[in-house]
Amino acid sequence: MDESNRKARIPVQKRGIETRDRIIEAAMELVSEKGYYKTGVPEIASRAGMATGTFYSYFNDKKEVLLAGVERFYRDVTRQVLSAAGAIEAAGKNGRDFIHALLRAFYAAHAIHPRLHRELSALILLDRDVEELNRREEEKAHQLIRSLLEDHGSILSVEDLDAASFILLRITDEIIHRLQFFDPPVGEDRVLGELEEMLCRYLLRELGSRKTGEG
Amino acid sequence: MDESNRKARIPVQKRGIETRDRIIEAAMELVSEKGYYKTGVPEIASRAGMATGTFYSYFNDKKEVLLAGVERFYRDVTRQVLSAAGAIEAAGKNGRDFIHALLRAFYAAHAIHPRLHRELSALILLDRDVEELNRREEEKAHQLIRSLLEDHGSILSVEDLDAASFILLRITDEIIHRLQFFDPPVGEDRVLGELEEMLCRYLLRELGSRKTGEG
Amino acid sequence: MDESNRKARIPVQKRGIETRDRIIEAAMELVSEKGYYKTGVPEIASRAGMATGTFYSYFNDKKEVLLAGVERFYRDVTRQVLSAAGAIEAAGKNGRDFIHALLRAFYAAHAIHPRLHRELSALILLDRDVEELNRREEEKAHQLIRSLLEDHGSILSVEDLDAASFILLRITDEIIHRLQFFDPPVGEDRVLGELEEMLCRYLLRELGSRKTGEG
Amino acid sequence: MDESNRKARIPVQKRGIETRDRIIEAAMELVSEKGYYKTGVPEIASRAGMATGTFYSYFNDKKEVLLAGVERFYRDVTRQVLSAAGAIEAAGKNGRDFIHALLRAFYAAHAIHPRLHRELSALILLDRDVEELNRREEEKAHQLIRSLLEDHGSILSVEDLDAASFILLRITDEIIHRLQFFDPPVGEDRVLGELEEMLCRYLLRELGSRKTGEG
DNA sequence: AATGAATGAGAATTCATTCAT
DNA sequence: TATGAATGAATTCTCATTCAT
Numbered sequence A, B, C, D: 001m002d003e004s005n006r007k008a009r010i011p012v013q014k015r016g017i018e019t020r021d022r023i024i025e026a027a028m029e030l031v032s033e034k035g036y037y038k039t040g041v042p043e044i045a046s047r048a049g050m051a052t053g054t055f056y057s058y059f060n061d062k063k064e065v066l067l068a069g070v071e072r073f074y075r076d077v078t079r080q081v082l083s084a085a086g087a088i089e090a091a092g093k094n095g096r097d098f099i100h101a102l103l104r105a106f107y108a109a110h111a112i113h114p115r116l117h118r119e120l121s122a123l124i125l126l127d128r129d130v131e132e133l134n135r136r137e138e139e140k141a142h143q144l145i146r147s148l149l150e151d152h153g154s155i156l157s158v159e160d161l162d163a164a165s166f167i168l169l170r171i172t173d174e175i176i177h178r179l180q181f182f183d184p185p186v187g188e189d190r191v192l193g194e195l196e197e198m199l200c201r202y203l204l205r206e207l208g209s210r211k212t213g214e215g
Numbered sequence E: 001a002a003t004g005a006a007t008g009a010g011a012a013t014t015c016a017t018t019c020a021t
Numbered sequence F: 001t002a003t004g005a006a007t008g009a010a011t012t013c014t015c016a017t018t019c020a021t
Helices: A014-034 A041-047 A052-058 A062-090 A095-110 A114-126 A128-151 A161-181 A188-203 B014-034 B041-047 B052-058 B062-090 B095-110 B114-126 B128-151 B161-181 B188-203 C014-034 C041-047 C052-058 C062-091 C095-110 C114-126 C128-151 C161-181 C188-203 D014-034 D041-047 D052-058 D062-090 D095-110 D114-126 D128-151 D161-181 D188-203
Strands: none
Touching: A014 A041, A014 A052, A014 A062, A014 A114, A041 A052, A041 A062, A062 A095, A062 A114, A062 A128, A095 A161, A095 A188, A114 A128, A114 A161, A114 B114, A128 A161, A161 A188, A161 B161, A161 B188, A188 B161, A188 B188, B014 B041, B014 B052, B014 B062, B014 B114, B041 B052, B041 B062, B062 B095, B062 B114, B062 B128, B095 B161, B095 B188, B114 B128, B114 B161, B128 B161, B161 B188, C014 C041, C014 C052, C014 C062, C014 C114, C041 C052, C041 C062, C062 C095, C062 C114, C062 C128, C095 C161, C095 C188, C114 C128, C114 C161, C114 D114, C128 C161, C161 C188, C161 D161, C161 D188, C188 D161, C188 D188, D014 D041, D014 D052, D014 D062, D014 D114, D041 D052, D041 D062, D062 D095, D062 D114, D062 D128, D095 D161, D095 D188, D114 D128, D114 D161, D128 D161, D161 D188
């Protein structure tokens, strides 16, 4: 009975789809600005330039836009990440370059909707549905990282690929997260440089010489 | 002073202090169980065995107990961490043992109030006051890690101690966090083992041989 | 005229009349299924296979279809009752047969749209317009019963024909009502048998012998 | 889990019980005046001289007051009916007097809250919970009538006591209902006189002479 | 004539906080 | 000082009706 008692319209025509998108857009803007709990439905509708009732003919409740917005957010991030895949390929089998490109890709992915990202990080912890959506994305990301590490197996010295992928994903995400959401006690460049160094020492079979003057 | 218009009593007598503690205790229990936003003040008062009004003679509003509770939580964690300092000392100048003891200490700190910890992780992102409290604690933790690394400077190969402390703190926290709050795609032991390996390769001047069969 | 500000079209062409009928049909179906208050106009339009706006070019508001539906319902019931007149005639001047045929006619009339009947019974009490429509129908029924009783004057022992018609109509209606809408504490056959017995004793000059084994 | 998740206070102190009663009173007044569906909670609260929120600390929702009001209504009616039992006793074994007293009792019971009575008659048909409450009351009334008929068995000529009680209850109720709620096509006295005559002919072993000039 | 997206006032309900006792 | 009933603004959601296309 998952969606059996839905009343909200599923628009197929261009106009309806645009309206739906406008609602998601407005909702995510407001969630970014004031947080999910402080954002009201009339406010979302008003921002989207429509009446409250219109909102409810596209979504059954406030939570539903949130989930739609989260999915859209993940789509945006995924698109961004995939577009970075090229740069990672280009780095070839040079260890430091590979790690560097990887970090760049993560950083860029985080820069998409930073405020929204922050709010979602909280909602993952507070809401089971958001948590579940996130779990699926993490799983995808985990597999992506794993296959990247496999591809570069010849230059890496990792034994447990799964555990390594998990750690690589989480810590990179976390550090960039912190750098973007809170102001860190240490300069961003120094942290990113040190993070890269750590990953090189951990992952690479041969270290190569450290590049100084990160920019 | 931002406390000029406070009305809530600051209890000095034993009885009053106990009452205040009972409120904090009840509030944190409920926050752990159902989350801050779903916990009501009358409910906190009721759980603490008193009338709603009594609550308001000890705290000006709901947020105030939360902050008091967060402070108490950090006190508990700090106490736990300090008690682990002994074990870290005992590990002496053996690199792997030092890292291992460090990880153990973090892990134990997280095990204190896991549900509350999870809720607070979200509130840090949602509430400026909780964020600020957290910032101060992170700063203390950062300094603590930094001085530990300094003490072990002879066996470490780190250049930027500040950046390294920051990274060490954040990633260890994050990984343990994930292991405890979400069920990870990889077994806990494998992740912790790999994390330890990463930190050793990163931090230690001489690697020593890896211990297999973590537990 | 109370219709001076009407906007809804009064269809004269065949197509328009059919459309109007389809709306009434759909509305009455839904009212039977979920009740008037829980039935929405968009839902009626959808069931009738048209857009919401089309509904409003045939009816000025929701109430108007209800009234049209009530009138149609009464037309159906009247048609049914009149078709039963033959059976009553056929019963001739045998007292018990006359009463029996009368009861059968009422029973059949109630069996037409039982769910709708039930809903309307409530709406009569809640809505002045429905009440008024009902009053007119009751008046017609009252006159019908009265003339039936007059026709059978020779075998009846009633003095106040008007009062008797009123009572006869109301109690027969009520008892059958209850039997159909609620499950009664006593079997239907026993109740109908006893009702017939009561009416015989009340109305007939000569009682005749009771028929047992009602079916 | 019938009442497990109730939040509404169950008052035990005098003040609380009075407040609760005041709400029921106000609600039933408004339901009598404008009907259940057109009565809003803020309006009930305002009529009861309190804020909306207060209402919700005594009742979980609007429906709950209705049900409490219905129960109170039935209590009032029952009390009235029982107080009429004396008059019925006093009528002794005179058939016509017995029937007359019975009718008087019904009539008086209906005169208590006529408008409310009318509204409830509709709600019984529209709401399963009200229907159920009514079913229980009908059952009680049914038993009461049955035992009255049994007590007067010597002067009655009824065979199926259960069916007769059911019919007696329903038709008397219905006729009085109509007389009070709608204006009948025939004068009230004539209808009541004829009803009494019908019941006498139906129920009594020996008829006695009809009293003319009902008053 | 038909469409169906949009409207927006209004209903139900919640909950942090106050205040008379 | 403690009590807990009372407050009422704020929030979520509904649905009969309108109107641009």
